[in-house]
Amino acid sequence: MKVSDVRVGVLFIEGTNCEDESVAYFRALGARAEKVHLKQLTGDVPKAMARKLEDYDILMIPGGFAAGDYIRAGAIFAARLKWKLSKDLTDFVEAGKPVFGVCNGFQVLVEAGLLPGLGGTMTETPEAVLAINDSGHYECRPTLLKQVSRGGNAFVSKVPRGRVLKVIAAHAEGKILFPREREKKVLKELLENDQVVFRYVDDRGRYAGYPWCPSGATYNIAALSNPAGNVFGIQPHPERCFFAYLHPDWTREGGPGGLGDGSAIFQSALSYVTRKF
């Protein structure tokens, strides 16, 4: 498949954000991207507006505060997605198509049971949670993310192992937690499956605590994939550093021209699809 044939759906409901930017960036890389409202996929719209999930090659769930983040971050969006589109979503994931969740989108994937996905494609109940940051408040700043996976997933073919990306974090609920009584076992399994993709590091590449890790996340995890590597959730926002001029320190780091660190994740997803389909 050529990049110009890749169809990207950026899913939104009330309260999501950066969906317009994400569509623009996928288009900037040559893909056919559009915003799609959840109701367009569930058929709760006039027929002419309806879409099918299977019509897309990549599904992106952007950041924001979907449905006000009431109950828990991402929980309402996840419940609507999971209980109304269960079969379509499962088919999409099992076909190997990439699902890309950013920030609130990561929370949605976890709440929906699509990540970490240890118990199946989409588990009945969540296997993890993105809980309130240890600081108790919203944290917004650039973070440093080290690519630690062996590269078996759809989102890092353009990010070599060990490379550190500077990506903008903006969240109040980014602390990934697993069931306490099984935490060690879950972590071991995630590492064996190559599911831990990015970890927060300090300016020397060391795994460090606050403020380098803004949330207190277990094992400094900033991004996870499912065991198959095609569902990916990342807490900081790669779209907010898609171009070099979006980096807060571009005046010191080579000027405003060209692409920024976050673009490599978008490029990797497109590259995966063009190679696979």
Next chain:
Amino acid sequence: MRARVEIHLKKGVADPEGENVLKALKLLGFSSVGGVRSIKVFEIDVAERTTAKTRGAIVEMCRKLLANPVIHDYRIKVEGGRASTPRR
């Protein structure tokens, strides 16, 4: 019928909201306060007419949306009924 659902954090899960309230209360001079835990409460009106059916519906709501079993327990009290033991 009306049900009251309390969503608790499980023992050992960090509660930054509770800790911050504790800190604020101490700063305000409430020196006797020893601990604060935050709990989320929903009051839900349903069309079911029996306690058992109401409880069944609320359990399903907790499972599908209101609680995340990784960090939450929940307790349901149906108006006129008895409070349940925490569900895990």
